[in-house]
Amino acid sequence: MWKQTPGYIEGWTICSGLFITGIVLQLYSGKIAPDLLHFPINLISGVLFLIGLLLFHLISIKVKGIQWFAGYAAAVTSLSSLLLLVIIMGLTRQLPSSYDLSRENGFVRTGFMQMTVSWPFILLMLYFLWILGLVVLRRLSRFKWKDTGFVFNHLGLFIALFGAVWGSADLQRLRMTVSMDTPEWRATNEKNETVELPLAIELKAFTIDEYPPKLMLLDNITGEALPKKEPVNVSVETCPFEAELLDWKLEIVKDLPYAAGISNSDTLNYVEFHGEGATSALYVKAHNVTDDTRKEGWVSCGNYLFPYASLRLNEKMSLIMPEREPKRYASDVMVYTKSGDSKEASIEVNKPLSVAGWKIYQLSYDETLGKWSRYSVFELVKDPWLPVVYSGIGMMLVGAVFLFISAPKKI
Amino acid sequence: MQWNHFLYFAFPSAVCWAIAAILAFKPQHYRKSVVLTLAGVVIFSLFIVGMWMSLERPPLRTMGETRLWYSFFLPIAGLITFMRWKYKWILSFSTLLSLIFICINIFRPEIHNKALMPALQSPWFAPHVIVYMLAYAVFGVATINALYLLIRKTEKQASSIALCDNLVYVGSAFLIVGMLFGAIWAKAAWGHYWSWDPKETWAAATWMGYIIYIHFRLHKPSEKKTACYLLIFSFILLQVCWFGVNYLPAARGNSVHVYSQNL
Numbered sequence: 037m038w039k040q041t042p043g044y045i046e047g048w049t050i051c052s053g054l055f056i057t058g059i060v061l062q063l064y065s066g067k068i069a070p071d072l073l074h075f076p077i078n079l080i081s082g083v084l085f086l087i088g089l090l091l092f093h094l095i096s097i098k099v100k101g102i103q104w105f106a107g108y109a110a111a112v113t114s115l116s117s118l119l120l121l122v123i124i125m126g127l128t129r130q131l132p133s134s135y136d137l138s139r140e141n142g143f144v145r146t147g148f149m150q151m152t153v154s155w156p157f158i159l160l161m162l163y164f165l166w167i168l169g170l171v172v173l174r175r176l177s178r179f180k181w182k183d184t185g186f187v188f189n190h191l192g193l194f195i196a197l198f199g200a201v202w203g204s205a206d207l208q209r210l211r212m213t214v215s216m217d218t219p220e221w222r223a224t225n226e227k228n229e230t231v232e233l234p235l236a237i238e239l240k241a242f243t244i245d246e247y248p249p250k251l252m253l254l255d256n257i258t259g260e261a262l263p264k265k266e267p268v269n270v271s272v273e274t275c276p277f278e279a280e281l282l283d284w285k286l287e288i289v290k291d292l293p294y295a296a297g298i299s300n301s302d303t304l305n306y307v308e309f310h311g312e313g314a315t316s317a318l319y320v321k322a323h324n325v326t327d328d329t330r331k332e333g334w335v336s337c338g339n340y341l342f343p344y345a346s347l348r349l350n351e352k353m354s355l356i357m358p359e360r361e362p363k364r365y366a367s368d369v370m371v372y373t374k375s376g377d378s379k380e381a382s383i384e385v386n387k388p389l390s391v392a393g394w395k396i397y398q399l400s401y402d403e404t405l406g407k408w409s410r411y412s413v414f415e416l417v418k419d420p421w422l423p424v425v426y427s428g429i430g431m432m433l434v435g436a437v438f439l440f441i442s443a444p445k446k447i
Numbered sequence: 448m449q450w451n452h453f454l455y456f457a458f459p460s461a462v463c464w465a466i467a468a469i470l471a472f473k474p475q476h477y478r479k480s481v482v483l484t485l486a487g488v489v490i491f492s493l494f495i496v497g498m499w500m501s502l503e504r505p506p507l508r509t510m511g512e513t514r515l516w517y518s519f520f521l522p523i524a525g526l527i528t529f530m531r532w533k534y535k536w537i538l539s540f541s542t543l544l545s546l547i548f549i550c551i552n553i554f555r556p557e558i559h560n561k562a563l564m565p566a567l568q569s570p571w572f573a574p575h576v577i578v579y580m581l582a583y584a585v586f587g588v589a590t591i592n593a594l595y596l597l598i599r600k601t602e603k604q605a606s607s608i609a610l611c612d613n614l615v616y617v618g619s620a621f622l623i624v625g626m627l628f629g630a631i632w633a634k635a636a637w638g639h640y641w642s643w644d645p646k647e648t649w650a651a652a653t654w655m656g657y658i659i660y661i662h663f664r665l666h667k668p669s670e671k672k673t674a675c676y677l678l679i680f681s682f683i684l685l686q687v688c689w690f691g692v693n694y695l696p697a698a699r700g701n702s703v704h705v706y707s708q709n710l
């Protein structure tokens with residue numbers, strides 16, 4: 037259907053041309069070195085791109101033939117070609133962009149498994165941005181108030197994408213493992229190289245708040261949670277507490293959030309213990325309402341220091357406590373900057389800390405030690421182009437409101 | 448409130464919606480069908496509020512919980528379309544679609560789980576998912592309309608594809624907001640606003656599909672059939688984004704967006 041429409045043939049031809057050029061470049065020269073575009077090269081090339089756009093736009097006022105690039109056919113074909121690459125990307129497992137492909141063969145060498153740094157993707161992306169830029173310039177050059185929504189949507193998208201593409205090489209993401217009470221200023225980048233930072237972090241305390249302990253049933257032989265398709269569990273919120281699991285009535289009589297397991301000969305007993313390495317334990321009385329059997333004993337999830345304890349209910353199943361799920365984890369830190377300032381702060385998931393142009397994120401901790409972890413892993417991110425991207429995003433949010441209002445057409 | 452109370456709310460709601468859908472075919476019953484649909488929505492929302500309170504978090508984490516919102520928003524989207532453009536059949540379709548999701552939740556219930564992992568504890572979480580669900584519901588209605596157009600090929604097509612246009616504009620507005628909220632949240636939670644995680648990749652594809660539809664319609668208003676196919680194709684992309692990524696081998700163990708082990 038599109039074949040007969042003038043304008044679309046040109047569009048498909050250009051996009052296929054760019055795609056094939058991209059593949060050839062990819063096969064000959066390999067992927068795009070991710071840090072090719074570092075400051076100031078990216079800034080210079082970005083400015084050149086904008087100047088080029090402006091020149092092209094000015095020429096197109098005289099040369100009618102190239103106005104096609106600011107029209108629907110160019111927009112639809114370039115978007116569709118990019119969409120094709122995005123779908124391929126969604127269907128293939130993506131490798132980290134630092135992974136070396138040059139020794140691989142066949143399909144892998146086409147770069148589709150590192151789509152965002154492959155030549156076909158970058159070429160089509162730049163072409164797409166070029167068209168979007170021309171579309172915006174053309175409408176801006178004869179702006180009327182009713183175009184406000186159009187400008188917010190299209191210029192916003194242009195700014196956000198421009199910032200994301202040209203800023204990507206300046207984005208730094210580092211990992212830093214900080215042990216308790218020892219200031220750390222070295223971090224590692226994605227290639228595992230050590231980077232020294234103009235700031236140091238010292239971990240003062242690490243805390244985890246957990247969700248209430250849970251109880252569930254496990255098959256003694258297969259170790260699977262029961263019933264197989266839809267396992268059931270109860271969350272023990274208070275103590276004493278009563279609950280039912282399948283045909284077992286449970287009565288929780290003791291809840292020790294800080295417990296130590298003590299084994300003497302054949303029994304495992306739990307006592308209150310507030311020292312490092314404490315685990316969580318519940319004393320449960322179980323009553324089977326079908327055959328009237330009764331069992332009681334300790335159930336504990338255990339940890340690196342103390343064993344776990346399950347309550348064997350019958351030959352078929354046991355009652356267990358799965359590892360407790362973290363609700364919140366946070367690091368209390370001291371941050372020192374080169375200028376001699378120091379600052380006390382708390383960092384947790386979703387609440388990064390901003391210091392000297394860096395954002396510091398809580399990433400993980402020593403999971404084998406759990407709440408007794410002696411270190412915290414942080415991610416440090418610096419993205420100088422973020423304000424550009426965010427202003428584009430802000431404009432698009434306003435644009436979405438316009439899009440919403442502009443919808444109800446008279447039918 | 449727990450999942451096993453779901454039937455007591457879903458059934459009366461579904462009955463309200465079904466009666467409303469039948470009444471909608473008779474113009475003289477217009478008001479009754481509006482009121483009945485609203486009644487169903489209110490009953491259904493009681494369950495959502497109850498779940499929210501007893502879980503002590505918004506019910507948005509598992510697939511079952513998001514299906515809950517989908518079955519909630521569909522009749523609302525249908526009702527708005529019905530009131531605005533007076534399509535008699537629209538309530539039947541939105542009710543049917545909603546019913547499918549209700550049935551999935553009844554026959555494939557999920558365990559009651561309160562835990563919300565730390566990354567999901569953010570003020571962006573609820574608006575991000577709710578806005579997305581609204582977009583999905585609106586696009587669902589648009590897709591049904593496109594299918595209807597392709598099958599019926601009636602003379603009134605000129606007006607009916609305009610319904611698709613309107614719904615796609617509204618849906619895209621929600622989709623864009625959902626996506627951008629997601630980006631802002633990702634920055635706060637994971638350090639970057641866009642990481643081409645499989646879910647993000649398919650969200651981008653979905654967005655592109657609908658943007659292509661918008662521009663193709665503006666460019667070639669007479670090629671309605673191609674436009675309808677584009678709409679259906681975009682909806683398929685959306686399905687991949689919503690739950691397909693949970694099954695795609697390319698995304699297995701590779702996505703930060705897979706939160707629930709039992710789907």
Ligand code: HEM
Nearest residue numbers: 106107108111164167168171175186189190193439658661
């Ligand atoms: C956020 C995404 C976008 C939305 C919501 C959107 C929406 C719209 C709307 C509603 C119009 C008609 C406006 C009017 O005539 O006043 C339009 C026009 C247009 N759009 Fe988009 N668009 C988006 C992205 C794009 C992109 C990515 C391109 C190109 C690469 C593009 C190219 C065009 C073109 C060429 C026109 C016609 C402009 C003209 O006639 O001056 N749009 N868009």
